[in-house]
Amino acid sequence: MEWDEFAHWGKHISDWAAEYHKTLRDRPVRAQTAPGKIAAQLPTAPPESAEAMDAIMADFERIVMPGITHWQHPRFFAYFPANAAPPSMLAEMLVTTIAAQCMLWQTSPAATEVEGVMVDWLRQALGLGAGFSGVIQDSASSATLSAVLTMRERATGWRGNREGLSGQGALRIYCSDQVHSSIDRACWVAGIGQDNLVKISTTGPRHGIDMEVLRRAIASDRAAGHIPAGIIAVTGATGIGASDILGPVLQVARDEDLYTHLDAAWAGAAMICPEFRNDFWADVDGFDSIVFNPHKWLGAQFDCSVQFLRDPQAQLNTLKIEPEYLKTSGAKVTNFSEWTIPLGRRFRALKIWFLLRAYGVEGLRGRIRNHVTWAGELCERIRALDGFEIVTEPILSLFSFRCPGDDATQQRLVDALNDDGRIYLTQGMHKGRKIIRFSVGQFDCTRDDVMMAAQVIDEVWKEIA
Ligand SMILES: *Cc1c(COP(=O)(O)O)cnc(C)c1O
16 A cells, blocks of 8 residues: 555545544444354455455445444443543554554653653552552553462562472462452463462442451461462452452551552542542552553543552562563663563553543543443432332442343343443343443443433333333
8 A cells, every 4th residue: 555545545534433433322332233244244265466445445334334332332331431532542543653662662762751651640640659650551451460470479489480380389369259350360370270369258338358258268378378479459340340448458468468459440540530539549559559441431542551560670570581682781771561461562651641631630530520420310210210229339430220020131121222222231240140230431421321321221121021
């Protein structure tokens, strides 16, 4: 492709993008396609000769678009949001254009230096102490794996990487029974093993880790000759928003000399609003590692996950490797690939820079506050529907409910709502019962979009009941 042709299509696609976003409300949120239908429309073998860009673009609209679930639809209330605010999309285009590998300072000094400053801007925006530095990773899963590996190495006296894990004893990691599956997988691939991830029951209105049970579990593990290695706490777990009370968790970690990691992948964004910090983040500065995803609620296009570290040295001791071909001569500089598992790195910090400057932290706060308020209002409307039950009260902008009937009926309502297409919801499990989750947070959603959900739920329920 010649660059003049590139410029033509680049303009076409950015016009297409604006039009797509302006007309999103008219599309069904969840793709309405049957399994296999998209693949069946593609040739089974690659083309031998060149094809014209208009043919490729036409097929994109004809074949691909009907198979897209619209995550940027203002009535996307499923999972958690994956917001891509327009300034972050523009930054992403620049990042793609430059296509630099940002593994070392010298492979793009601006990427490393902007990243350092953006992590610090976000630290301030979240009200974290000045002691934290950090790194931008692809996903919370990777950041959590980095933290679990650090727990492992610290607990084995830094022998795991060198000697392997056989004969190191059973390393134990503690968390609540509400944590995200990325914590399980981090323990699988770090060689800790599922059986050594000790899940503690939860208690209280925020469904936080039961401290008594935690202390007893650690004591009995020590008595059995196991090696406690770390605690993973959560603020805003995926199922219902479960949030641990951080101070007591940190006290146990100090008493037991355990490394601590906090998963605030979704709810971390809300901590830009000072009024939520007392309830959710008191004492947060005591954590060794904290992960939060600007690519969820905040508005930085996926992928963009920030891991804050109180002292990066432990993670560097775990992950840093420096073959000759990666050495930098001269001045002492930060090489962020030494902080993470992958070597290659995208220039993710540019999205944060564009996003924070284009809205200001106050502009982003306004959105999050609206979402929390509207979730509360909608919760009351659903509570008022005949026979409906609120199962878990709103935690920030997430709550869960049930319609009248058994578990199968809950799923039938979710499926019928998603087939209807005006809104998109997903189900979950809480205390052995199926629940319907409602999560507010799409960047462009309005109060009308959220309130409309109560009416759609009522209508669709009456059709299937
Ligand atoms: C989304 C989420 C994750 C996983 O995030 P990725 O960036 O997709 O790996 C982990 N924990 C919580 C609480 C989440 O909401």
